[in-house]
Amino acid sequence: MAGKARPARERMVxxxxxxxxxxxxxxxxxxxxxxxxxxxxxxxxxxxxxxxxQLVGEALIWSGDFAARWVASYDQTTGEPSPxxxxxxxxxxxxEDLTARRYERGCPMMATAAExxxxxxxxKEHLRTAAxxxxxxxVDELVRMGVAPQRAPGLATLMVSALEGAIMLARVRRDVGxxxxxxxxxxxxxxxxxx
Amino acid sequence: MAGKARPARERMVxxxxxxxxxxxxxxxxxxxxxxxxxxxxxxxxxxxxxxxxQLVGEALIWSGDFAARWVASYDQTTGEPSPxxxxxxxxxxxxEDLTARRYERGCPMMATAAExxxxxxxxKEHLRTAAxxxxxxxVDELVRMGVAPQRAPGLATLMVSALEGAIMLARVRRDVGxxxxxxxxxxxxxxxxxx
Numbered sequence: 001m002a003g004k005a006r007p008a009r010e011r012m013v014x015x016x017x018x019x020x021x022x023x024x025x026x027x028x029x030x031x032x033x034x035x036x037x038x039x040x041x042x043x044x045x046x047x048x049x050x051x052x053x054q055l056v057g058e059a060l061i062w063s064g065d066f067a068a069r070w071v072a073s074y075d076q077t078t079g080e081p082s083p084x085x086x087x088x089x090x091x092x093x094x095x096e097d098l099t100a101r102r103y104e105r106g107c108p109m110m111a112t113a114a115e116x117x118x119x120x121x122x123x124k125e126h127l128r129t130a131a132x133x134x135x136x137x138x139v140d141e142l143v144r145m146g147v148a149p150q151r152a153p154g155l156a157t158l159m160v161s162a163l164e165g166a167i168m169l170a171r172v173r174r175d176v177g178x179x180x181x182x183x184x185x186x187x188x189x190x191x192x193x194x195x
Numbered sequence: 196m197a198g199k200a201r202p203a204r205e206r207m208v209x210x211x212x213x214x215x216x217x218x219x220x221x222x223x224x225x226x227x228x229x230x231x232x233x234x235x236x237x238x239x240x241x242x243x244x245x246x247x248x249q250l251v252g253e254a255l256i257w258s259g260d261f262a263a264r265w266v267a268s269y270d271q272t273t274g275e276p277s278p279x280x281x282x283x284x285x286x287x288x289x290x291e292d293l294t295a296r297r298y299e300r301g302c303p304m305m306a307t308a309a310e311x312x313x314x315x316x317x318x319k320e321h322l323r324t325a326a327x328x329x330x331x332x333x334v335d336e337l338v339r340m341g342v343a344p345q346r347a348p349g350l351a352t353l354m355v356s357a358l359e360g361a362i363m364l365a366r367v368r369r370d371v372g373x374x375x376x377x378x379x380x381x382x383x384x385x386x387x388x389x390x
Contacts, residue, residue, distance in 0.1 A: 024310035026221035104313040110363055114306035115219035117366035118299040124367075131367045157364065157373050158380040164363055165356030168305055171312035171325045172319075177353050185353040189384045 009047045016059035021108040024054055025115045025123075056112065057126035063108045064130025068137035081145050083194050084187035086138070087159050094167055098179075103171045109134075110164055129164035135160055146195040149177045154192055162186060199261035199347055206232035212261075218316075220251055220310045248263035251307065253320035258303045259325025263332035276340050278389050281333070282354050286374045288367040289362055293374075298366045300316040304329075330355055342390040350388055356380060 006014075013038035019028040030052055034044050048054045074089045075081060097105065112127050138156035143149050162182040169178035201209075211229035214223040231237050243249045269284045270276060292300065307322050308319055333351035338344050357377040364373035 013337050022313045024219055024221060026219060027310065094256055101313075106309055106312055110305065110365070111309035113363045113366050114216075114301055114309045115222065117301055117363075118217045118296075128367055131364060154376050158357065158375045161360030161364060161373060161377050162353065162357045164360035165358065166351045166360075168224070168312075169326060169352065169356060172304070172308050172323050178356060179348050181352045182356050185384070186348050189380070191278070 003192060008039040008043055009038065012039050012044065012047065012055065016055050017077075017108050018105060019178050020056060020059060020111050021063075024111045030055070037103050049195075053122050057123050060108060060112060060123065060126045061131040061133075066132035067130075067134040071134070071137040071141055074141060075144075076093045081141075082192035083142055083145060083147060083155065084183070086141050086145075087190055090138075090159065090163055091166070091183050094163070094170070095176045095179050098167070098170055098176055103174050106171050107164060107167055110168065121144050131160075142194075143193045147193050151193055155190060159186070159190070203232065203234040207234050207239065207242065207250065208253045208257050211250050212258050213300060215251060215254060215306050216258075217300045219306045222249075223360055225250070243380060248317050250333055252318050255303060255307060255318065255321045255325040256328075259294075259328035262325075262329040266329070266332040266336055270339075274334075278337055278350065278385035281336055281340075281376070282358075282381060283378050283386055285354065285363070286378050289358070290371045290374050293362070293365055293371055296299075298369050301366050302359060302362055303362065329351060332362070337389075339380060342388050344368050346388055350385060354381070354385070 008032070012033055016028065016033045018035060019032055030044055033039075033055065034041065044055075048058075050057075068095055069092060072085070074086050077089060078085055109127060109131055112123060116123055135153075135156045138159055139152045142152040142155055147155065163179075166178040166182045170176050198355075207228055207244070210228045211223065214227055214231060225239055227252065228234075229236065230375060239250075243253075245252075265288055266285060269281050272284060273280055280357060304325055311318055313323070330351045333354055334347045337347040337350055341348065358374075361373040361377045365371050
């Protein structure tokens with residue numbers, strides 16, 4: 001999405017997600033987003049009458065949908081799906097992204113939660129929706145593999161939690177080791193929950 | 196530490212940690228810290244000639260030491276220490292803090308990693324030290340319980356990762372459920388690693 005193949009509005013949402021996950025919400029200015037998206041000056045107000053809150057909210061929804069699509073794409077990568085394979089699939093995206101971008105960008109949900117989770121920002125509702133969308137996609141995949149429906153939500157929360165924390169530690173250490181570690185440590189537990 | 200019992204310099208470091216974990220680094224102004232700490236106006240430059248970077252760096256070191264002390268305090272809470280008991284002890288502090296403060300404050304390491312992890316801020320070195328201090332304290336406790344020294348670092352990374360992610364999800368949902376979930380889900384795995 002670096003080029004102009006997509007409409008300016010979509011590019012701005014994408015760029016907002018990228019800047020928020022690189023430097024946080026407060027340091028992501030509307031002008032930075034317009035420049036990053038290579039969007040027409042003055043188009044921001046037209047597309048986002050709700051201002052920066054609307055833009056960041058949509059960036060979060062985009063992020064949740066992206067994460068959910070990645071989770072759902074696991075099915076196409078293997079003929080023998082397993083919970084540990086799904087978790088490795090989730091971690092792989094981050095290992096590749098962190099390595100390729102030299103740890104420049106983390107998770108936009110984490111950045112938003114850290115900065116706005118304690119206040120009354122209207123963005124929080126979108127953050128909640130994005131996280132739910134992601135977790136629900138994990139639950140759906142686990143159930144599809146045969147994990148009991150009453151068991152899947154707890155495992156999904158564990159997987160998302162461990163992944164988020166490992167992303168944080170990987171950026172802190174500039175080393176993807178923590179992502180490998182959580183996958184290795186959790187794999188037996190995860191697979192013990194599938195038939 | 197709300198009062199003036201501690202020296203102004205210490206109060207400013209504490210206040211910086213509290214504000215960073217409530218609203219992030221960018222939105223934590225030096226003036227806010229001085230006011231929160233009830234410190235003399237103009238004292239900031241005297242105590243922190245390195246400016247905001249020095250203050251935030253020291254706040255992170257304070258946070259890492261605080262987290263490590265909390266981990267080490269587990270021994271005094273039980274006559275029968277176990278890895279799952281330690282993890283529950285770590286989560287309990289957060290459950291109490293999030294509930295008492297109505298999810299106002301998260302983890303200062305997470306906020307700093309999210310905002311500054313991708314750039315070249317000098318604060319990153321302190322962030323790394325703080326996280327290492329915390330993880331090392333967990334490793335030390337696990338080894339003291341009889342977990343194999345070569346096994347403990349991986350478990351510590353898993354515990355810290357799952358806890359950090361669960362703190363994030365708890366703030367997103369305004370519900371400490373994710374903290375209970377990761378403790379419940381990981382307990383059997385953790386205890387299987389101790390004699």
